[in-house]
Amino acid sequence: MKVLYSWLRDFVDVEDGPAEIGRRLSLRGLALEGIEPAPPGEEPPGRAPIDGDAVLDFDVTANRPDCMSVVGIAREIAAVYRLPLRLPSPDASGHLRAAALTAVDQATFSVALEAPDLCPRYVGAAATVAVGPSPGWMQRRLTALGVRPISNVVDITNYVLLELGQPMHAFDHTRLAGNAIVVRAARPGEALTTLDSKARTLAPSMLVIADATRAAAVGGVMGGLDSEVRADTTRIVFESAWFAPGSVRATSKALGLRSEASMRFERGADQTGAARGMARACALLEMIGAGTADGTMVDATARPYVPRVVPLTHAHVEGLLGMSVPVVEVERILDALGFTAIADASRTAWQVRVPGWRPDIARPEDLVEEVGRHHGFEHLPATFPPVFQAPPPSDPRIARDAAARRGMLALGFSEAISFAFIDAAAAAPFAAGEPAITLANPLSETFAVMRPSVLAGIIDAVSHNRRHGRRDVRLFEIATAFAARGERRSLAAAWTGAAGGDHWSGGRRDVDFFDVKGVVEHIGAALGVPLAFTLVEPDYLVAGRAAGVVAGARQVGVCGLLSPVLADARGIPRADDVYVLELDLDAITATAPPGATRVVPLPRFPAVVRDVSLLVDDTLSGATVRDTIQRAAPSTLVSLREFDRYQGRGVPAGKVSVSLRLTFRADDRTLTDDEVGAAMTAVLAATRTALGAEQR
Amino acid sequence: MSSLDELTALISTYQQAFTEALGAADAAAASARPAALDALKVAWTGRKAGKIADLMAHLPSLPPADRKAFGQQVNALKTVVESALAEREAALAATRRPADAVDITLPGRAPAIGHRHPLSLVREEVQTIFTRLGYQVLEGPEIEDDYHNFEALNMPESHPARDMQDTLYLSQPLPPPSGGVSPKQAEPAKADRSGTTRRTLGPQPLTLLRTHTSAMQIRYMEQHDPPVRLVAIGPVYRRDNLDLTHTPMFHQCEGLVVGKGITLAHLKGTLLAMAEALFGAGTAVRFRPSFFPYTEPSAEVDVACIRCKGAGCPVCKHTGWLEILGSGMVHPAVFEAVGYDPSEVTGFAFGMGIERVAMLKWDVGDIRLFYENDLRFLEQFSV
Numbered sequence A: 001m002k003v004l005y006s007w008l009r010d011f012v013d014v015e016d017g018p019a020e021i022g023r024r025l026s027l028r029g030l031a032l033e034g035i036e037p038a039p040p041g042e043e044p045p046g047r048a049p050i051d052g053d054a055v056l057d058f059d060v061t062a063n064r065p066d067c068m069s070v071v072g073i074a075r076e077i078a079a080v081y082r083l084p085l086r087l088p089s090p091d092a093s094g095h096l097r098a099a100a101l102t103a104v105d106q107a108t109f110s111v112a113l114e115a116p117d118l119c120p121r122y123v124g125a126a127a128t129v130a131v132g133p134s135p136g137w138m139q140r141r142l143t144a145l146g147v148r149p150i151s152n153v154v155d156i157t158n159y160v161l162l163e164l165g166q167p168m169h170a171f172d173h174t175r176l177a178g179n180a181i182v183v184r185a186a187r188p189g190e191a192l193t194t195l196d197s198k199a200r201t202l203a204p205s206m207l208v209i210a211d212a213t214r215a216a217a218v219g220g221v222m223g224g225l226d227s228e229v230r231a232d233t234t235r236i237v238f239e240s241a242w243f244a245p246g247s248v249r250a251t252s253k254a255l256g257l258r259s260e261a262s263m264r265f266e267r268g269a270d271q272t273g274a275a276r277g278m279a280r281a282c283a284l285l286e287m288i289g290a291g292t293a294d295g296t297m298v299d300a301t302a303r304p305y306v307p308r309v310v311p312l313t314h315a316h317v318e319g320l321l322g323m324s325v326p327v328v329e330v331e332r333i334l335d336a337l338g339f340t341a342i343a344d345a346s347r348t349a350w351q352v353r354v355p356g357w358r359p360d361i362a363r364p365e366d367l368v369e370e371v372g373r374h375h376g377f378e379h380l381p382a383t384f385p386p387v388f389q390a391p392p393p394s395d396p397r398i399a400r401d402a403a404a405r406r407g408m409l410a411l412g413f414s415e416a417i418s419f420a421f422i423d424a425a426a427a428a429p430f431a432a433g434e435p436a437i438t439l440a441n442p443l444s445e446t447f448a449v450m451r452p453s454v455l456a457g458i459i460d461a462v463s464h465n466r467r468h469g470r471r472d473v474r475l476f477e478i479a480t481a482f483a484a485r486g487e488r489r490s491l492a493a494a495w496t497g498a499a500g501g502d503h504w505s506g507g508r509r510d511v512d513f514f515d516v517k518g519v520v521e522h523i524g525a526a527l528g529v530p531l532a533f534t535l536v537e538p539d540y541l542v543a544g545r546a547a548g549v550v551a552g553a554r555q556v557g558v559c560g561l562l563s564p565v566l567a568d569a570r571g572i573p574r575a576d577d578v579y580v581l582e583l584d585l586d587a588i589t590a591t592a593p594p595g596a597t598r599v600v601p602l603p604r605f606p607a608v609v610r611d612v613s614l615l616v617d618d619t620l621s622g623a624t625v626r627d628t629i630q631r632a633a634p635s636t637l638v639s640l641r642e643f644d645r646y647q648g649r650g651v652p653a654g655k656v657s658v659s660l661r662l663t664f665r666a667d668d669r670t671l672t673d674d675e676v677g678a679a680m681t682a683v684l685a686a687t688r689t690a691l692g693a694e695q696r
Numbered sequence B: 001m002s003s004l005d006e007l008t009a010l011i012s013t014y015q016q017a018f019t020e021a022l023g024a025a026d027a028a029a030a031s032a033r034p035a036a037l038d039a040l041k042v043a044w045t046g047r048k049a050g051k052i053a054d055l056m057a058h059l060p061s062l063p064p065a066d067r068k069a070f071g072q073q074v075n076a077l078k079t080v081v082e083s084a085l086a087e088r089e090a091a092l093a094a095t096r097r098p099a100d101a102v103d104i105t106l107p108g109r110a111p112a113i114g115h116r117h118p119l120s121l122v123r124e125e126v127q128t129i130f131t132r133l134g135y136q137v138l139e140g141p142e143i144e145d146d147y148h149n150f151e152a153l154n155m156p157e158s159h160p161a162r163d164m165q166d167t168l169y170l171s172q173p174l175p176p177p178s179g180g181v182s183p184k185q186a187e188p189a190k191a192d193r194s195g196t197t198r199r200t201l202g203p204q205p206l207t208l209l210r211t212h213t214s215a216m217q218i219r220y221m222e223q224h225d226p227p228v229r230l231v232a233i234g235p236v237y238r239r240d241n242l243d244l245t246h247t248p249m250f251h252q253c254e255g256l257v258v259g260k261g262i263t264l265a266h267l268k269g270t271l272l273a274m275a276e277a278l279f280g281a282g283t284a285v286r287f288r289p290s291f292f293p294y295t296e297p298s299a300e301v302d303v304a305c306i307r308c309k310g311a312g313c314p315v316c317k318h319t320g321w322l323e324i325l326g327s328g329m330v331h332p333a334v335f336e337a338v339g340y341d342p343s344e345v346t347g348f349a350f351g352m353g354i355e356r357v358a359m360l361k362w363d364v365g366d367i368r369l370f371y372e373n374d375l376r377f378l379e380q381f382s383v
Ligand SMILES: [Zn+2]
Pocket: B305, B306, B307, B308, B309, B310, B311, B312, B313, B314, B315, B316, B317, B318, B320, B321
């Protein structure tokens, strides 16, 4: 809300300049957005120009429609500076005068309220006018607040709206068929061309101001073109009413039409302001020589306004704020803001009558805020809430994710964070046949689908880094993946370029499948869950370079080489090998063995190590060889691992030489050569029989 | 026969020659010096052709009475030569390096170490601060229902914050979540509250991306009795176009404390402790009255500008203060929605943007950098 400093001074004799006022109001709930020099020009008659006049722009919060007016902000200033507030009235002199109008049931027109819930009060007054430009001082004030001057009659309606926050409208009296104003719901499909020259089709949920035959305005939103005040208009009816916020808001939204009036009504205009606005408009009409009001007004009231009364106790004020506020200070603040506080005998509790312009005040807490903000939050002591019990445990996912994060960082992966929404094409490869979760109103197609896999964002991050000249990329992200069956926490990672040895001493090697498999194994260890691998080859991975990750009996992830088609589609150079992995952390921890890890005592007897090289068919999997050995060996075999695989000179085609290291140990004795020898004989026999393996 | 005098003069000449040769070797370039000294050593102390041996060869030509004196003179010269060469050899040995010495100026073989994302760092820092202050740290669902995100937070259907341009909605509603706050909450179930005025309508279909972590407040209070002392951290979503200070997804930290006699002053003390932990001891905080539907009274909270310490600079737009969060006392309507009795308990709540803190902390001018995942950016943060 923009206000003009000189206009504020109509209502409060504040000495401070615009900047200081802005600073002080910012600490009382009206945040100053900016100050601009006021446009030069005339002042109202009898007022001297002010040096350094300025336009102050305040950010008015949605609960304070009263501050969408010059008087509303002047009232706050008066409360801050402990100054009296001067309002337009019939007694006031000069340009601050309001007319004294006589309320009548029927004037040269009639008013009927047919939708009392949407419009319980409607004030109309007729006047004879000579349409022309408004005076310079009025035009200057409107312009300063961002409203374009149109004509003296229309400018008056806008002036009252800005000054008092009371939206007004002026109809051409002669265009109101039957001299009637009917406030009613729109008829189904009823048409109206609004002031902005747009043809609108109305719905029965909308309120219209109609004459005897048809709609003339959308209530509280915008007037109709046909009944607008024109250069040749001589008779007008001013409208000053109160329209229900929800209805105006819904209508404004449905029509895509916002106006200065609708913005005030939808937040809640002053329920007692209609007659005041009318009195002010009629006085201004005569003051600027635009015409003569008839002197009467039709004040149609469907429901009498009952002011809200909210109880307040001094204990509540101090108890909620946690600071002391003297009783006299409570009363001063409430009074300055227009509340009427009636104290009980002990003066520790009040019945507080709420003024019509404060629809936001409904509960004692609302009053506590009024007292607190005007006493000043700067007086709040910094105390500490008492603790009576130990906090319950935090979400276990936090520590779990932290363990996975530490694991990835230690392996050289940097942490990424991506948007959870991605474009449909990026999501499709990961959908696994499930319908995507799409947004109804995405910002753009780039952000249209909730990611079914965190890999999507990681792949785009790799692409970004590759396109910015980065050859070696390791990135991971721990975030939520979305599916219709629910959210899951996922760890996704990508690795391209060097796997190690990128050093002047040589030995550079590019990442391969076993690097990314090793990462999965490391994360399994970090989470305390042994992870196994199975043959799973989703379309987004290259067949023959992919594996499923299994915990317990459940598939919890994948790893492997990203499909070059997909990589290419996301802008990654074709020649790049990008290895990726994704693990469902929630699924992994669900299979975690219960209980804490226990330390195994160190062995008391020495181990015996035997290496063996076997020639086997190169189609035979490592797992098959290991399983055969494990089954044949006694329980003293405590470790078995491949340490070399060789094909080439000396090895027949179709064969591979596999070297394994077997470690034997018993818990209760030192193994003898004979025992180990017998074990090795059994192992070799089994591999020969079952696998056709030859010892080299 | 030679005379002693003649030979003494000869020794003098030799001594002079050695001094000159030694001077020349000393003056040689550092790389040539070892070879020069080696040559000098061979030329002077060589057992057969060395100059000392050469002098000693004159001994038999002297009368026996002079031989002792001559021998002493030659020996004196030999001592001078040997000690001069030994001294230089020792000096050279001290600087000589083994043949397999490494060039320590070559780059080391750095193990690959990943870098933390700055938002992750701030998030952990905030978690640590509030864990220290005795808070429970929670996470919640990112897809929410209308009730938990808006209605229970005193934002009825007609509230401006619910406009389409602010909230991202799903095309198709999802089934309501089955579980509670998190899959593994080791919390006793909430006591029966029959008799209280709950507005809860039972599980609602999920329709939107949560616009704030405040939705977690409701989920937690629905299932747990007071007192409450929690922070909830995670991503939230708004329909904001990308610019220097806006992204449609960002991260929030929500704090909630509920109990008997909780006050706005407690909130100030708590946020002061947080600000000092985040931005350094002595960081001042300032409360400005504001409006949020779910708090009353409400306050925006500023910290003294961390660049200029309040003096005024471009970062704080010359105000000396930086807005970092919104906060207030929990609105009684929120308590009523979760079945708490607002005449029994009060509470405070606050919501802070993680990106905002990170931008201030590290002087990041463009919020979009957090979501590009450019390694040149990420590698500027600690491992
Ligand atoms: Zn500053």
